[in-house]
Amino acid sequence: MTRDALTIFGQRIRALRKAQGLTQAQLAESLGYEPMTISRFERGEYGPGFDAMHDLAQALGVPLVSLLQSESKEPLSAAELRHQLCDIVYDTTDPKVLMEMIKSVRKIGGL
The missing domain is CATH 1.20.5 (Single alpha-helices involved in coiled-coils or other helix-helix interfaces)
Structure with a gap:
């Protein structure tokens, strides 16, 4: 992933996690990761592989594609x-x- 893609990905993870009312530690535990791993994803330091992205999407209750989309500035219909x-x-x-x-x-x- 490019640096911009990692940043967008990290922002999405953070927003979705917070919307679920989860801490980094809680999300990490549900996935069998260390909390620092979630922190690194959210900061855009590195991105997960496909399997990990799939697991993140499931843990956050969203389609996989939504992890890669930036938040739209336009209001929803x-x-x-x-x-x-x-x-x-x-x-x-x-x-x-x-x-x-x-x-x-x-x-x-x-x-």
Whole structure:
């Protein structure tokens, strides 16, 4: 990977990890890595091989291709936002959490 690609990759890993509420240590543990390895990925010091990228994507719950995309500066469309919301809902298995989601959506939407 080029230096720019490593930087983008590292920024994506960091953003996705934080969005999941994970520390570097927690992500590293889930993958069987040392926390320093995740830190080096995030800083763009070096990039993982394909297998490691695949494992990172799975651990972060995203498609592999999303690790290589920089954050878009353009706002997401309503359709894209609905897809993201649906993905979150379908990944949630706790009925109590789902009920809280419904309550929140109804409150925001005035339903």
